[in-house]
Each structure stands twice: as structure tokens, then as C-alpha cells.
Amino acid sequence: MEGVPGISLSNVCKTYRTRGAEIVALEGMNLECPPGSFTALIGPSGCGKSTAMRIALGLEDHDAGEVRIAGQAPATATASGITGVAFQDAALLPWRSVARNVSLPLEVLGRDPQRYSHEIAKLIELVGLKGYENSLPGQLSGGMRQRVSIARSLITSPEVLFMDEPFGALDQIRRRQMNVELQRIWQETRSTALLVTHGIDEAVFLADYVVVMHANPGRVVEVIEVPFPRPRTEDLFSTHAFHELTDRIARVLHGN
Numbered sequence: 001m002e003g004v005p006g007i008s009l010s011n012v013c014k015t016y017r018t019r020g021a022e023i024v025a026l027e028g029m030n031l032e033c034p035p036g037s038f039t040a041l042i043g044p045s046g047c048g049k050s051t052a053m054r055i056a057l058g059l060e061d062h063d064a065g066e067v068r069i070a071g072q073a074p075a076t077a078t079a080s081g082i083t084g085v086a087f088q089d090a091a092l093l094p095w096r097s098v099a100r101n102v103s104l105p106l107e108v109l110g111r112d113p114q115r116y117s118h119e120i121a122k123l124i125e126l127v128g129l130k131g132y133e134n135s136l137p138g139q140l141s142g143g144m145r146q147r148v149s150i151a152r153s154l155i156t157s158p159e160v161l162f163m164d165e166p167f168g169a170l171d172q173i174r175r176r177q178m179n180v181e182l183q184r185i186w187q188e189t190r191s192t193a194l195l196v197t198h199g200i201d202e203a204v205f206l207a208d209y210v211v212v213m214h215a216n217p218g219r220v221v222e223v224i225e226v227p228f229p230r231p232r233t234e235d236l237f238s239t240h241a242f243h244e245l246t247d248r249i250a251r252v253l254h255g256n
């Protein structure tokens, strides 16, 4: 839908109540991701990043405020395949081949994977795993498993793609390679992407906007636009302008 934000959270509040204690996970959170943009959400542990993502996926209710995913209620968007999601630990089913892991969201939506064999093959090629269609996750490296997870998140051609620390388990060299790969894949799909990350480098390399959150209560404190043209290459990581921006974000993150 042209013009409708891919992701929109307005004044979202969420308090957890456990055994008499109250934890304000989100207080008046605002986030608006223009269609086709890439946003990175960064903040200390416990600032509500995962809570915000679970709410946006319709996996959790919020107490107040409004959430829209491509103009729809979160649960509706997830149930209709508008939303794709990739998690940190890749979360692949170990007994299913690469191709059958990629096709899983189709089955969840009640679609026949046979009818999507062309799309499945194309996505596996897009993430650089052609030839591994029949391999099992246990036969792949960590980086390859993450690629499967990303292919799987894209199989429904989601308008909106959520990624929660997708490369958290990788070392820095592989992580940077995957950042370049992810940029290429995302540029081909043109989905609205939201990446939750702890890595300032990763956020700046990938995003159009870096959204910085603070904890207690969880809230957005600043949105920083990233001006670097695309496609960005690994050289960007060592430029002066890149370090200036990561330093600035580190200061916002640490509140000074």
C-alpha cells in the first residue's frame, strides 16, 4: 500500500505484572517506518526491543496506543503472511531439509508448498545456498543457517520483515559479510525492514534510520538518519564518516 507506513507504533504502552511487581516495558513508544525503509532498533538489554517486536507481530497484547503493520492490526498482518520474521538462533527444524525449512511459513498459512517450488528455489539462490536444498541444518555452518532463516522469512513475500538479532551468534567477520548480503537481499525484496540489534556498526551499515531506546521505562529517545548511499560496501565500516556516526549513536545510547 503506497504511502501507508510499513510499521507504525503510536504511544504504545506495556506493563508486565508479575507477583505483585510491575515492570513498565514500554512507555509511550513511537515508531514509524516508511514503506520500503530499513530501520534498526538499538538499546540496552531490557529496554523493550523484544516486547515491541512481539507486539508488532501480534504475539503479545499492548495496554495502550495503536499498532499498525502495513495498515493492518498486527495479528491480521501475521496471519495473512504480510509479515516475515527471522530470529537470532535461526530456529530451524533440524529434521527438515533447507528447502523444507524455507517452505514452512507457507504450510503454516495453509498454502501448498508444491505450488511455490519456483519461489523456494529462487530464494535459496538469492541467499547463496543453491546446491544445499536437500541438506539438513546440522550439515550447515552458523552463517548458512542464518541465510536459511532469512530465506524462510521472505518466502511469503512479506511487505514487512522483522529481524531480532539475526547475526548475534556470528563472529565479526561473518557478521559483516552477512550485513552486506542482507542489504543485497533486502534491496531486491523492497520490504519494510525492522532489525533489532546490539551492534551499532551493524545498525549504521544496514539502516536508513537508527532508533535508539533507553530502559526504565522503555522508550525511544532519538531517531538518527543514516545518510550513506547504497549499495554500501564493507569499506564503509572503516571510513571517518562511519565512525563519526557510530560515535554519535554511542553517546545517545549511553545518555551523554
Ligand code: ADP
Pocket: 016, 017, 018, 023, 024, 025, 043, 044, 045, 046, 047, 048, 049, 050, 051, 052, 218
Ligand atoms: P530487550 O529485548 O530490549 O532486552 P525486553 O522486551 O525483553 O527487552 O524486556 C523489557 C522489560 O520487560 C525487561 O525489564 C524484562 O525483564 C521485562 N519483561 C519482558 N518480558 C516479560 C514477561 N513475559 N514477564 C515479565 N516481565 C517481562
